[in-house]
Amino acid sequence: xxxxxxxxxxxxxxxxxxxxxxxxxxxxxxxxxxxxxxxxxxxxxxxxxxxxxxxxxxxxxxxxxxxxxxxxxxxxxxxxxxxxxxxxxxxxxxxxxxxxxxxxxxxxxxxxxxxxxxxxxxxxxxxxxxxxxxxxxxxxxxxxxxxxxxxxxxxxxxxxxxxxxxxxxxxxxxxxxxxxxxxxxxxxxxxxxxxxxxxxxxxxxxxxxxxxxxxxxxxxxxxxxxxxxxxxxxxxxxxxxxxxxxxxxxxxxxxxxxxxxxxxxxxxxxxxxxxxxxxxxxxxxxxxxxxxxxxxxxxxxxxxxxxxxxxxxxxxxxxxxxxxxxxxxxxxxxxxxxxxxxxxxxxxxxxxxxxxxxxxxxxxxxxxx
Numbered sequence: 388x389x390x391x392x393x394x395x396x397x398x399x400x401x402x403x404x405x406x407x408x409x410x411x412x413x414x415x416x417x418x419x420x421x422x423x424x425x426x427x428x429x430x431x432x433x434x435x436x437x438x439x440x441x442x443x444x445x446x447x448x449x450x451x452x453x454x455x456x457x458x459x460x461x462x463x464x465x466x467x468x469x470x471x472x473x474x475x476x477x478x479x480x481x482x483x484x485x486x487x488x489x490x491x492x493x494x495x496x497x498x499x500x501x502x503x504x505x506x507x508x509x510x511x512x513x514x515x516x517x518x519x520x521x522x523x524x525x526x527x528x529x530x531x532x533x534x535x536x537x538x539x540x541x542x543x544x545x546x547x548x549x550x551x552x553x554x555x556x557x558x559x560x561x562x563x564x565x566x567x568x569x570x571x572x573x574x575x576x577x578x579x580x581x582x583x584x585x586x587x588x589x590x591x592x593x594x595x596x597x598x599x600x601x602x603x604x605x606x607x608x609x610x611x612x613x614x615x616x617x618x619x620x621x622x623x624x625x626x627x628x629x630x631x632x633x634x635x636x637x638x639x640x641x642x643x644x645x646x647x648x649x650x651x652x653x654x655x656x657x658x659x660x661x662x663x664x665x666x667x668x669x670x671x672x673x674x675x676x677x678x679x680x681x682x683x684x685x686x687x688x689x690x691x692x693x694x695x696x697x698x699x700x701x702x703x704x705x706x707x708x709x710x711x712x713x714x715x716x717x718x719x720x721x722x723x724x725x726x727x728x729x730x731x732x733x734x735x736x737x738x739x740x741x742x743x744x745x746x747x748x749x750x751x752x753x754x755x756x
Contacts, residue, residue, distance in 0.1 A: 463512060
């Protein structure tokens, strides 16, 4: 049994603060484009505002009014549709490559990364499957094997692009959902071990991944090559000091820091707002995750509980990977910072996910005495 209530206001406020902080950081970081030849500042800014903030906000409002059971009913079709769209990046005249990866689709003058939709489709389908299979989730044949097949399909779709970073984030969210749904520790350990072995194989077979790890261990050996982004990021973060240089005063975003509105945007934020500002941003993400997990724990059924959990882990893991890479804690990744980095479509999908969480937050379990 569950009762209807209004959306979780605290979660809404936290998300609003994250969006406000993201808008400020992006606005400042994007000014660095003006100092570069062939700047596309106007196009980037308009897309981020129109598609990301405005479009995403409208989608979030709409989805907050759509009953979460809709996604459960059509979970398989949603997953298959996003999977087909992900493979469509290899269709000539539609998909295109950049930086050695084939991850984007261009339609009607807009380009987007279908993997963003696949992440949500994967979470919805896995939540539906695990909730339907709840009596067998702790078994090997009817639990681990089917989950492993789902993981493998997603892995294949992303590794041929290649998009290893997105795959890692998705598998982290999927494993957390599987464990919450009743998987045994043995099966979780098997998934972790397979993941470690798989990563080892990728490092051995894909030179660019090996280079990332070597750069992490020896960042100064090639400061003008593979180590350049990490070195410039650490310079930006370190020069921010306690309080930062001030809004708009970043030096590194002008002709020094690569991808200053993409995966390096945290470094710009740290330079301008310092240690205090960086910790504040981290606390906002932490608050987002804790409130999201609270909504998950009070969700009316297993599907909605796993759905919210998967979305929250997805967003927080991606954000943690981005920030950790900029701090040289883990190898450099090309993954953006949610609610902050460039990517109108990515922002729209993230806000769509927020809308789904807000809808679930309207319904709470009711204890019958």
